[in-house]
Amino acid sequence: MRVVLVGAGKVGFSIAQMLSKEDHDVVIIEKNEERLQIVDDHLDIQTIYGSGSDCGVLEEAGIRQSKLFISVTETDEVNMVACALAKQYGVPTTVNRIRNPEYVQKEPRISLSKMGIDLIINPEMVTAMEIVKLLEHPDAREIEYFADRQIQMAELKIEEGFPMRGQKLHQYDVPGQFLIVAILRNRRLIVPGGDDIIQSRDRVFVMARTKDMKETEKLFLAKRLPAIEHVVILGGDLIGYYLAQELEKKNYSVKVIEKDKKKCQEIDSRLKKTLVINGDGIDIDLLMEENIGQADAFVAVTDDDKLNLLVCLIAKELGADKTFVQIRRSDLIPLIDHVNIDKVISPRMFTAGSILRYIRRGHVSSVTLLGDTDAEMIELTIPIGAPVVNKTLNDIPLPKGTLVGAIMRGDQVIIPSGDDVIKVDDRLTLFTIPENISRIGDFFESK
The missing domain is CATH 3.30.70.1450 (Regulator of K+ conductance, C-terminal domain)
Known part of the structure; x- marks a missing residue:
């Protein structure tokens, strides 16, 4: 299948990489020469310099033969125009990344479907909802549901002293209760057999009936964590705002720390119960004054990866129970296994996964990317x-x-x-x- 993809940023690169591995004929359009060079250096796909809203560029990309068009540039309006043009050329399916909340509100002033957009992806909203899911399951590094939420997969980090230490998998006397689909050990993915033994510091991916998962987790966890009630968010951009908004609905106690005074005023006017604090996240006096060490969870979602990582480490040192750090640069992710951080948040992977779920329709009803591995869970009929x-x-x-x-x-x-x-x-x-x-x-x- 020919796929035309506009935008070679982190999300566009990830989608192109996944689709090309599946032997799709992918063409990527990008007007940033440096990004195009990165694609050329790492992927065996056609690249075209130009704008996705330029008809000449689209025709050069073979838009008339394309079955799928994806626009994921950083500009909403460019994405919208590009999808509208693709639809005029007869492309059956168009996918559009949109960030502006006004375009994706429940009752938008314009009909995006009439503009030729089949699927809208809001990366910040997708990311916020994934974080909410993790906050609701503090023992897991990742949670996914399948089969109308009747089947659950949990990624669990194995600590010293877990109950089943030293036993081979076939010795677990629980037939039909759960299945270990993968083990991540020292960044190496293992598809286990019955003679494998789980080790401390492994990350295991366990599948079970949703109603059985709490009982199943007892086999792998040295101790259970209490429910999360008090959440502190560093960063008042869209992810921080959407996250606070969703947590308010679920009656969490929420604080947002944001350095930009204007952003503080904007989100404070939109949120109902959240305490919005104008301050610098690396100000230790501020963190101590706001009792960050008493937080059940500290979530850093600014646009600065290094700042997120630093402040999460400070929050952990002050006593915060769980820390969640947004990392956009993939080269920093391997460092997380060596520091005291509980979970990496990758908007790029969440967004790519949402798009893949949509484009693999038919007998395939969902696609889930497993954390920072390359593996996938696929649900099909x-x-x-x-x-x-x-x-x-x-x-x-x-x-x-x-x-x-x-x-x-x-x-x-x-x-x-x-x-x-x-x-x-x-x-x-x-x-x-x-x-x-x-x-x-x-x-x-x-x-």
């Missing part, structure tokens, strides 16, 4: 005529690095073993490494 129908999992030669994590059959949730049989209309939740994505259709699509 088995159609009539798929090669796997009426076969046991043991008899399906899935490529190494791909496994079935859960089966939803009607109202029944199955955490499968190798003897379980796949049937028509089953909803499967698959774990897979990126190299296998293009091959999944060979097993799960009609022939």
Whole structure:
């Protein structure tokens, strides 16, 4: 499938990288020569210098043959015009990144669908909602739901003294309760077998029925963390604002620290119960005065990665229970495993994941990118005529690095073993490494 993508920033690069791994014919348009050079150096795709709102550039990119158009520049209006033009050229599906809250409010003054936009992605809102989900599950580094929230996946960090230490996975006497789909050890992704042993400092990805997850987590956690009630947010830009707004709805106690006085006034006028503080996050006297050490969670979401990291470390030192740091630069993410930070927030990955969920429609109902790994969880429905129908999992030669994590059959949730049989209309939740994505259709699509 030919895909034309406008914008080679962090989000655009990530989407292009994922789509090209799946053997799509990707063309990327960018007017920043330095960004284009980065794409040329790292990806084997066609690049074109120019604007996505220029008809000549679009035609050079093969817009008439494109089945998908994605515009993710940093300017909302450019994205909107580019999608409108793509629709005029006959592109079936258009995806648009929009940041301005006025364009995405519940009752916007203009109809974006009439402008030719099929999907709107608001990166800041997507990121805020992901943070809310993590705050609601303090024991997990990541939480995802599948099958109408009946199946849950949790990423858990293993600490010294966890209950199942020293035991091989096949010795866990809980058949059908959960499945470990992956282990991240020293930044190496492992698809485990029955003889593997979980080690301290591992990050494990566990699938279970949502109603069983709390009981399942007890096997992997040395101690449970209390519920989060008091949250401090560093940064009053859109992510900070959306996050505070959502937390207010859920009756959290929220403080926002913002250095820019004008931004403070703007968000203070929009928020109802949040305490907005005009101050510098690296002012330790301010942090102590505001009792940051008593916070259940400290969330740093300014546009400055290094500032976010520094202030989170200070907050942790002062006594904050959980720290969440927004990191936009991917080269800084490996450092987090070596410092006392609980969770990295990557708007780039959240946004790319949301777009992938949409464009892989059909039998695929959702796509989830696993944290800072390259792996994915894919939820799909088995159609009539798929090669796997009426076969046991043991008899399906899935490529190494791909496994079935859960089966939803009607109202029944199955955490499968190798003897379980796949049937028509089953909803499967698959774990897979990126190299296998293009091959999944060979097993799960009609022939």
